[in-house]
Amino acid sequence: MKVVHTIQDLRTLLGEYRKQGNKIAFVPTMGFLHEGHMSLVDHAKAVSPIVVMSIFVNPTQFGPGEDFERYPRNLERDRQLAEERGVSVLFVPEVTEMYPDKPKTNISVSHITSRLCGASRPGHFDGVATVVSKLFHIVQPDFACFGQKDAQQVAVIEQMVQDLNFPVEIIPCPIIREEDGLALSSRNVYLNEEERKQAVVLSQALEQIDPKFLAENTPGEVIKKVTELIDSRPLANIDYVELLSYPSLEPIEQFEGVSAVIVALAVKFGNTRLIDNKIIKI
Amino acid sequence: MKVVHTIQDLRTLLGEYRKQGNKIAFVPTMGFLHEGHMSLVDHAKAVSPIVVMSIFVNPTQFGPGEDFERYPRNLERDRQLAEERGVSVLFVPEVTEMYPDKPKTNISVSHITSRLCGASRPGHFDGVATVVSKLFHIVQPDFACFGQKDAQQVAVIEQMVQDLNFPVEIIPCPIIREEDGLALSSRNVYLNEEERKQAVVLSQALEQIDPKFLAENTPGEVIKKVTELIDSRPLANIDYVELLSYPSLEPIEQFEGVSAVIVALAVKFGNTRLIDNKIIKI
Numbered sequence: 225m226k227v228v229h230t231i232q233d234l235r236t237l238l239g240e241y242r243k244q245g246n247k248i249a250f251v252p253t254m255g256f257l258h259e260g261h262m263s264l265v266d267h268a269k270a271v272s273p274i275v276v277m278s279i280f281v282n283p284t285q286f287g288p289g290e291d292f293e294r295y296p297r298n299l300e301r302d303r304q305l306a307e308e309r310g311v312s313v314l315f316v317p318e319v320t321e322m323y324p325d326k327p328k329t330n331i332s333v334s335h336i337t338s339r340l341c342g343a344s345r346p347g348h349f350d351g352v353a354t355v356v357s358k359l360f361h362i363v364q365p366d367f368a369c370f371g372q373k374d375a376q377q378v379a380v381i382e383q384m385v386q387d388l389n390f391p392v393e394i395i396p397c398p399i400i401r402e403e404d405g406l407a408l409s410s411r412n413v414y415l416n417e418e419e420r421k422q423a424v425v426l427s428q429a430l431e432q433i434d435p436k437f438l439a440e441n442t443p444g445e446v447i448k449k450v451t452e453l454i455d456s457r458p459l460a461n462i463d464y465v466e467l468l469s470y471p472s473l474e475p476i477e478q479f480e481g482v483s484a485v486i487v488a489l490a491v492k493f494g495n496t497r498l499i500d501n502k503i504i505k506i
Numbered sequence: 507m508k509v510v511h512t513i514q515d516l517r518t519l520l521g522e523y524r525k526q527g528n529k530i531a532f533v534p535t536m537g538f539l540h541e542g543h544m545s546l547v548d549h550a551k552a553v554s555p556i557v558v559m560s561i562f563v564n565p566t567q568f569g570p571g572e573d574f575e576r577y578p579r580n581l582e583r584d585r586q587l588a589e590e591r592g593v594s595v596l597f598v599p600e601v602t603e604m605y606p607d608k609p610k611t612n613i614s615v616s617h618i619t620s621r622l623c624g625a626s627r628p629g630h631f632d633g634v635a636t637v638v639s640k641l642f643h644i645v646q647p648d649f650a651c652f653g654q655k656d657a658q659q660v661a662v663i664e665q666m667v668q669d670l671n672f673p674v675e676i677i678p679c680p681i682i683r684e685e686d687g688l689a690l691s692s693r694n695v696y697l698n699e700e701e702r703k704q705a706v707v708l709s710q711a712l713e714q715i716d717p718k719f720l721a722e723n724t725p726g727e728v729i730k731k732v733t734e735l736i737d738s739r740p741l742a743n744i745d746y747v748e749l750l751s752y753p754s755l756e757p758i759e760q761f762e763g764v765s766a767v768i769v770a771l772a773v774k775f776g777n778t779r780l781i782d783n784k785i786i787k788i
Contacts, residue, residue, distance in 0.1 A: 231671065328617050329635070329669035334610045353611070354670070361671040387611035388636070389513065389643040 225307040227314045231362050234315050238276070238363065241312075247272045250365030250392075252356060255279035256296040256410035257305045260400040264369040265309045267397045271367045277306050278315040278359055280322060285351030291495075296413050315363070322358065331357050333380045333387075336473040340376045340488050341499065344463050349380050356381055360390055368392050373399045373407050375486055375501045379471045399500075401427060407500045419493035422457040426489050429453045430502040433487055438506060443467045443476055446487065454491055463490035463497060470503050479506055507589040509596045513644050516597050520558070520645065523594075529554045532647035532674075534638060537561035538578040538692035539587045542682040546651040547591045549679045553649045559588050560597040560641055562604060567633030573777075578695050597645070604640065613639050615662045615669075618755040622658045622770050623781065626745050631662050638663055642672055650674050655681045655689050657768055657783045661753045681782070683709060689782045701775035704739040708771050711735045712784040715769055720788060725749045725758055728769065736773055745772035745779060752785050761788055 228234045238248060249268035253261050261277075268275040279302055286292035299316065306314050331353040336342075342349050360368070370378045378396045385394055400408045405427030406420075415423060429450045438446065451465045469476050470486040479485070488501040510516045520530060531550035535543050543559075550557040561584055568574035581598065588596050613635040618624075624631050642650070652660045660678045667676055682690045687709030688702075697705060711732045720728065733747045751758050752768040761767070770783040 235673070325668075327669040329613065329615050329666045331670075332612050332614065334612070336610065358669075358671045361673055364673060384611045386607075387609040387640075388613075389640045391517070391643055391646060 225303075225311055225314055227303065227316060229316055229318070230321055231317065234276075234313070234362060237313060238274075241274050242364075246274045247366040248274045248276055248363065249367040249369065250359070250363045251275065251277040251311075251369050252359050253277060253279055254281045254295065254410065255302050256298055256413070257302045258400075258408045258410060258412075260371050260373065260408040262305065262309050263400050264371060264397050265306070265311055267369045267395055268367065269310055271395065274312045275310065276313045276315060276363050276365065277311045278317075278363070280315075280317055280355070280359075282322070282351060282355040283319060284323075284327075284355060285348050287345055287347060290345070291411075291414075296410055322355070327354075330354055331384065333383050336376070336379050336383055336471075339468065339473060339475070340464060340466055341490065342376065344490060349377070352377055353380055353384050357384070357388075357390075360392055365392055367395055369395045369397050371399065372396050372503070373409065373499065373501070375470075375488060375503065376473065379473055382471070405431065407498075409498060411496055411498065414496040415493060419459055419496065422459045423491075423493055423498055425454050425457045425460060426491055426498060426500040429489065430487060430500060433502055433504060435504060435506060438479055438485070438504060443478065443485075450487065450489070454489070459493050461492040463492060465489055482506060507585075507593055507596055509585060509598060511598055511600070512603055513599065516558075516595070516644060519595060520556075523556050524646075528556045529648040530556045530558055530645065531649040531651065532641070532645045533557065533559040533593075533651050534641050535559060535561055536563045536577065536692065537584050538580055538695070539584045540682075540690045540692060540694075542653050542655065542690040544587065544591050545682050546653060546679050547588070547593055549651045549677055550649065551592055553677065556594045557592065558595045558597060558645050558647065559593045560599075560645070562597075562599055562637070562641075564604070564633060564637040565601060566605075566609075566637060567630050569627055569629060572627070573693075573696075578692055604637070609636075612636055613666065615665050618658070618661050618665055618753075621750065621755060621757070622746060622748055623772065624658065626772060631659070634659055635662055635666050639666070639670075639672075642674055647674055649677055651677045651679050653681065654678050654785070655691065655781065655783070657752075657770060657785065658755065661755055664753070687713065689780075691780060693778055693780065696778040697775060701741055701778065704741045705773075705775055705780055707736050707739045707742060708773055708780060708782040711771065712769060712782060715784055715786060717786060717788060720761055720767070720786060725760065725767075732769065732771070736771070741775050743774040745774060747771055764788060 249272035251264045337349040470484040484505045486503045490499045531554035533546045619631040752766040766787045768785045772781045
């Protein structure tokens, strides 16, 4: 595995691979890798022999007071995990390499960012769309793998790729969970023992939701039941519980005429904000 | 010369050229070609054997009440001119090909769009940045040629390319003028005989400005003299006369410490809005 720190070096290296006729699959991450990220590498390897992973904690997608500074980092461990899993090129730029000057260009995706994390974290998805666009221009991948745990992020990226005609195929990859159901996240490391125990309520709340459950409940009743279950855990502090059409992410009043929905949760335990979701085809 | 109407056909064709090791130079236009456009083709041919020209009157960069509907079009004449000048591929998409659905993604460049045409035409440069980004993703050029007559457009595109790490080199190309000095523009065809005669005042007003003139006048005096000369033509209706630092496009109070300035004009003759500019290194 090659570790590259500058855009110029990465372009030179990938230009060589491309000249040899190789396609490139890309796994953008913020590091502190877990099995969720590693499963993205597996999906990438399945479509292309050259897998580029980036590790970049992007400051522009964190709001004031969010956890940019304390976001967990462990490059040596990440490097080892990436190499073991078969990453070809690890791209680890400094913030000054990605943002040498104060940027004046912003990419904004409307409508699908107006709810969920887009509402809770103003500016977050502008930061995501803009940095992903930068990374796509730097790596020029044929494929890019994103985890469905950040379902709204996947929807935003897919919308951007479609609207701006990016020559890349987005591969959404399923959520990876702990044995007890908790969705893997780099932020899980923030949880203390009791919070970690109660956090399993997110996946429990989602587990009960299937086409049969949706047939027996209105959207309002689904939200109410999920909310009540999460609220029964004393350390859980709900940011949002939403049920939206998928992938358009619009509120719905009834299930008729809707082909898929997403139930999406954001819940704080102490200072740690966790998200989870389930997409159900009706 | 090949004429291509769909994104898919263009990608397939250019993919072949690229596989053979060719670089691609791109000349985006709104058609109704004149010698200004043709000179861009010459610059493109100088850097690459494969020259792609697009002709697309982009609706999203026209404001309400602007001339999108009546913008001059003549594809048969354009096709002939492009072929004669050595364009390899002419890309002529329909509006529905470029915007099959209502787009949700917008690219916005701040600061350098706050004055000049950015102030006179709100939303214009968002439309320009977004469609140029789409065209760059469709054509994937190594070089792209833009005319300096739209100096603010060049500055916006260069800023976007830098901020978003587009893998393309922008080649700004000098303004081409009629014998009497009028800058070539597809919109010149709107002018009646008397307007056409008086329109030469734009280039006359700029011609007097050189380092010596700037040494003898403050920025305020330069603007005043240019404004007075243009105002002396009865059909001229000034939209703006501005003197800004270049390429940052910021207002300046004095010339000290500034390495280059732009004097930029927008003047209406009847319903026809003309622009012109001069960049002076100090």
